[in-house]
Amino acid sequence: MRSTRMNKPLREPGPDPTSAPARVDSPPFLPDPAGLVLLAEIADAGSLSAAARALGTTQPALSKQLRRLEEALGAPVFERGVRGVQATPDGAALLARARAIRAQVRQAAEEVAQRRGAREGRLVVALSHFATLVLLPRVLPGFRQRWPGLSLTVLPPPFGLEGLREGRPDFAVMSMPAERLGKEYRARALCATRVAVVARAGHPLAGARALAELAGADWVLPSPDSAISRGLTRAFRQAALPPPRCAVNCETLTGLEVLVRHGDLLGAVPMEVHLARAAASGLVRVPLVEPVDGARVALLRWADAMPTPASADLEAAFVDAAHGLAREGGGG
Numbered sequence: 001m002r003s004t005r006m007n008k009p010l011r012e013p014g015p016d017p018t019s020a021p022a023r024v025d026s027p028p029f030l031p032d033p034a035g036l037v038l039l040a041e042i043a044d045a046g047s048l049s050a051a052a053r054a055l056g057t058t059q060p061a062l063s064k065q066l067r068r069l070e071e072a073l074g075a076p077v078f079e080r081g082v083r084g085v086q087a088t089p090d091g092a093a094l095l096a097r098a099r100a101i102r103a104q105v106r107q108a109a110e111e112v113a114q115r116r117g118a119r120e121g122r123l124v125v126a127l128s129h130f131a132t133l134v135l136l137p138r139v140l141p142g143f144r145q146r147w148p149g150l151s152l153t154v155l156p157p158p159f160g161l162e163g164l165r166e167g168r169p170d171f172a173v174m175s176m177p178a179e180r181l182g183k184e185y186r187a188r189a190l191c192a193t194r195v196a197v198v199a200r201a202g203h204p205l206a207g208a209r210a211l212a213e214l215a216g217a218d219w220v221l222p223s224p225d226s227a228i229s230r231g232l233t234r235a236f237r238q239a240a241l242p243p244p245r246c247a248v249n250c251e252t253l254t255g256l257e258v259l260v261r262h263g264d265l266l267g268a269v270p271m272e273v274h275l276a277r278a279a280a281s282g283l284v285r286v287p288l289v290e291p292v293d294g295a296r297v298a299l300l301r302w303a304d305a306m307p308t309p310a311s312a313d314l315e316a317a318f319v320d321a322a323h324g325l326a327r328e329g330g331g332g
Helices: 033-045 048-055 059-073 089-115 129-146 227-238 253-261 271-281 309-327
Strands: 078-081 084-087 120-127 149-155 171-175 185-200 218-221 245-249 266-270 283-285 293-302
Touching (some): 048 059, 048 084, 089 120, 089 309, 129 266, 171 309, 218 253, 253 271, 271 283, 293 309
Parallel strands (some): 218 266
Antiparallel strands (some): 185 266
């Protein structure tokens, strides 16, 4: 049978104003999901040779699979160059779906194995500083006992929510985003936090009791959109004070601690994070009378995701740890 993939519909000569709009032919057959997984692997590796090494195959075999995918799609998905490969516009448009399919394939295999008793697999979680320093130590020992063969990867902040669709991370424990989440995300509130204002030992304002005493201070803070920055600004506004004067925006906890410790800048971190880090950071908490509300911590995942038994167990452990912290009087 002759292939008609490249054939175009026959037309009479000359334009026909009454004819229907031209139709773009769809691909002749659906691409193999394995080919889409391959697309994600090559894009992440940056070259065919690197992807072949990661997958334990040869570059010629990989090139053959890639050609089959491009033939199925009717379009190239990569441009080859001296620095490796780069996704074409069509390839880039498919990447999010390809990564999501790759995650689903991996999770499907792990789902069956774990239901049959395997205590192994892979999980990737994105954790805020609060979740890493305060919740994870409560979660990890028991989880490791239950899942001794599982490999856990923790992604630090900042991170984008778009990775949840692609299964990297499997879920996130982080501050609830300020913007309204779309229906594609599922969020479960865990706990509320308070903010600790911190300073170096011996700072002139280290003993301040009221926000009014900090009105002229310079600060190092996370991004203006962060829950900490918004909470501090709200507290200043409620005290009829101008917004805190941010001299440095710093997204990393270590960087913030270093800048506060070696200068006269004030900083702000979640209360529990300061308590966990006080001995190592050498910073002291400014004993303010006015409370400063911090982030509402939530567990977020892609709404259509189906967690493996290990992922569901880890989620439940984070929920239990957060609720236990709240009962103890921390995290809110």
